[in-house]
Amino acid sequence: MEDVVVVGSGPAGACAAWKLAQAGMTVTVLEKAALPRYKVCGGGLVSRTMQWVPINVHHAVEQTCYQARLHFFSSGLSFVTQRTTPLVSMTMRAEFDQALLSAAQAHGATVRDRCSVERVFCHEDSITVATTHGTMRARFVIAADGALSKVARSVQWEDGRRLVPALEYEVTVPSGLFHQFEGVARFDFDVIPAGYGWVFPKRNHLSIGVLSMTPNQQELRAAMGRYLAVLGCASPLSIERHGFVIPLGPRTGSFAKQRILLTGDAAGFADPVTGEGISSAVRSGLLAAQSLLDGQLQQEVVEGLYNRLVAQTILPELRAGRLLAYILYHCPRVRTWAFSQQGQRFCEMVADIMAGKKLYRNFFKPRWVGHVLTLPWLSRR
Numbered sequence: 001m002e003d004v005v006v007v008g009s010g011p012a013g014a015c016a017a018w019k020l021a022q023a024g025m026t027v028t029v030l031e032k033a034a035l036p037r038y039k040v041c042g043g044g045l046v047s048r049t050m051q052w053v054p055i056n057v058h059h060a061v062e063q064t065c066y067q068a069r070l071h072f073f074s075s076g077l078s079f080v081t082q083r084t085t086p087l088v089s090m091t092m093r094a095e096f097d098q099a100l101l102s103a104a105q106a107h108g109a110t111v112r113d114r115c116s117v118e119r120v121f122c123h124e125d126s127i128t129v130a131t132t133h134g135t136m137r138a139r140f141v142i143a144a145d146g147a148l149s150k151v152a153r154s155v156q157w158e159d160g161r162r163l164v165p166a167l168e169y170e171v172t173v174p175s176g177l178f179h180q181f182e183g184v185a186r187f188d189f190d191v192i193p194a195g196y197g198w199v200f201p202k203r204n205h206l207s208i209g210v211l212s213m214t215p216n217q218q219e220l221r222a223a224m225g226r227y228l229a230v231l232g233c234a235s236p237l238s239i240e241r242h243g244f245v246i247p248l249g250p251r252t253g254s255f256a257k258q259r260i261l262l263t264g265d266a267a268g269f270a271d272p273v274t275g276e277g278i279s280s281a282v283r284s285g286l287l288a289a290q291s292l293l294d295g296q297l298q299q300e301v302v303e304g305l306y307n308r309l310v311a312q313t314i315l316p317e318l319r320a321g322r323l324l325a326y327i328l329y330h331c332p333r334v335r336t337w338a339f340s341q342q343g344q345r346f347c348e349m350v351a352d353i354m355a356g357k358k359l360y361r362n363f364f365k366p367r368w369v370g371h372v373l374t375l376p377w378l379s380r381r
């Protein structure tokens with residue numbers, strides 16, 4: 001019997017396992033892929049991620065961007081924001097996730113890859129995890145198995161997340177062109193309706209992507225083709241095409257029950273404005289581990305603690321962010337007017353939010369408006 005089985009070895013799972021193993025709990029991470037594995041992701045770590053990650057991951061950073069550029073193709077508006085500290089640290093997820101997982105292993109966590117969890121069975125005092133390689137028993141399970149969480153589906157957890165589609169292409173271009181993109185995190189709006197495109201420079205190639213905030217977006221591939229042409233990358237030296245979904249909007253109901261704690265994408269904690277999900281994955285993984293430690297593996301105490309911590313820290317930001325996302329992606333005229341008036345201020349503000357220095361709630365002035373808007377019943381409307 002393990003104290004905790006963690007399903008999934010992304011940032012949520014690896015950080016949870018690190019904290020639990022460090023505190024002396026027995027913990028096994030189950031990962032369906034062969035490690036290290038490619039993960040469909042821009043691999044951009046905003047500076048709050050770098051602050052919250054409890055492990056030194058600098059060796060996994062391929063390029064550091066102190067500048068971000070924002071373009072609105074329809075209105076011709078563009079903005080540049082610059083900091084003396086990194087705004088976005090660019091990684092490939094295989095290396096970043098492996099760095100986190102290795103730290104967990106160094107503290108005694110067991111990792112089993114190529115081991116897919118198929119179902120979980122909840123009992124009064126424990127939980128059984130059925131995998132492609134037999135069953136395991138644990139006091140608790142941390143579900144860190146990403147957007148399509150089999151653990152959550154296996155116990156028919158309420159959902160309520162919106163799975164929005166995103167494409168990620170790994171593109172190698174001639175060095176002259178590559179240098180034009182170096183050192184800058186680039187974001188382009190109006191590449192696709194209700195979405196944006198990005199260019200993240202890595203060590204020797206560009207990670208170029210588009211996402212749409214509208215589920216069932218059919219136009220994504222065509223939009224990506226147009227975007228590559230606009231960037232001058234339509235005839236690259238090589239290109240790898242990937243696509244996946246980002247779950248936006250937290251699950252309705254609780255985040256811990258029946259000895260299962262939901263974290264990261266499985267819970268729907270990605271940022272509603274940007275789709276950035278690594279920081280919340282790290283944060284929720286650590287909060288889940290903290291709840292297990294503080295609650296001394298007592299079911300009611302642990303579940304109550306985790307639900308409370310999530311409600312205090314992650315949910316208010318998701319609610320306030322959702323309102324901004326609505327204006328940004330679904331009210332183009334209001335957006336253009338607002339950015340023509342206060343665009344630079346908005347960009348600085350979002351950069352500060354991504355740096356963990358400000359909160360989405362601070363967007364609203366007077367401040368009480370922000371607090372009222374984050375009330376659950378109002379933001380749900």
Ligand SMILES: Cc1cc2nc3c(=O)[nH]c(=O)nc-3n(C[C@H](O)[C@H](O)[C@H](O)COP(=O)(O)OP(=O)(O)OC[C@H]3O[C@@H](n4cnc5c(N)ncnc54)[C@H](O)[C@@H]3O)c2cc1C
Pocket residue numbers: 007008009010011012013030031032033039040041042043044045046115116117118144145146147149150151166167168209243244245246263264265266270275276277278279281
């Ligand atoms: C195209 C795209 C670009 C993105 N770009 C960025 C970005 O630049 N910056 C950012 O912060 N976020 C980005 N995101 C979001 C980010 O990738 C996720 O929010 C983040 O990975 C969530 O971490 P996680 O630990 O919850 O889950 P994941 O990182 O998805 O990890 C889940 C793990 O669980 C494993 N797993 C799944 N099912 C099982 C099972 N049944 N049994 C065992 N293991 C299982 C998976 O193989 C995987 O390793 C992007 C997402 C997409 C789709």
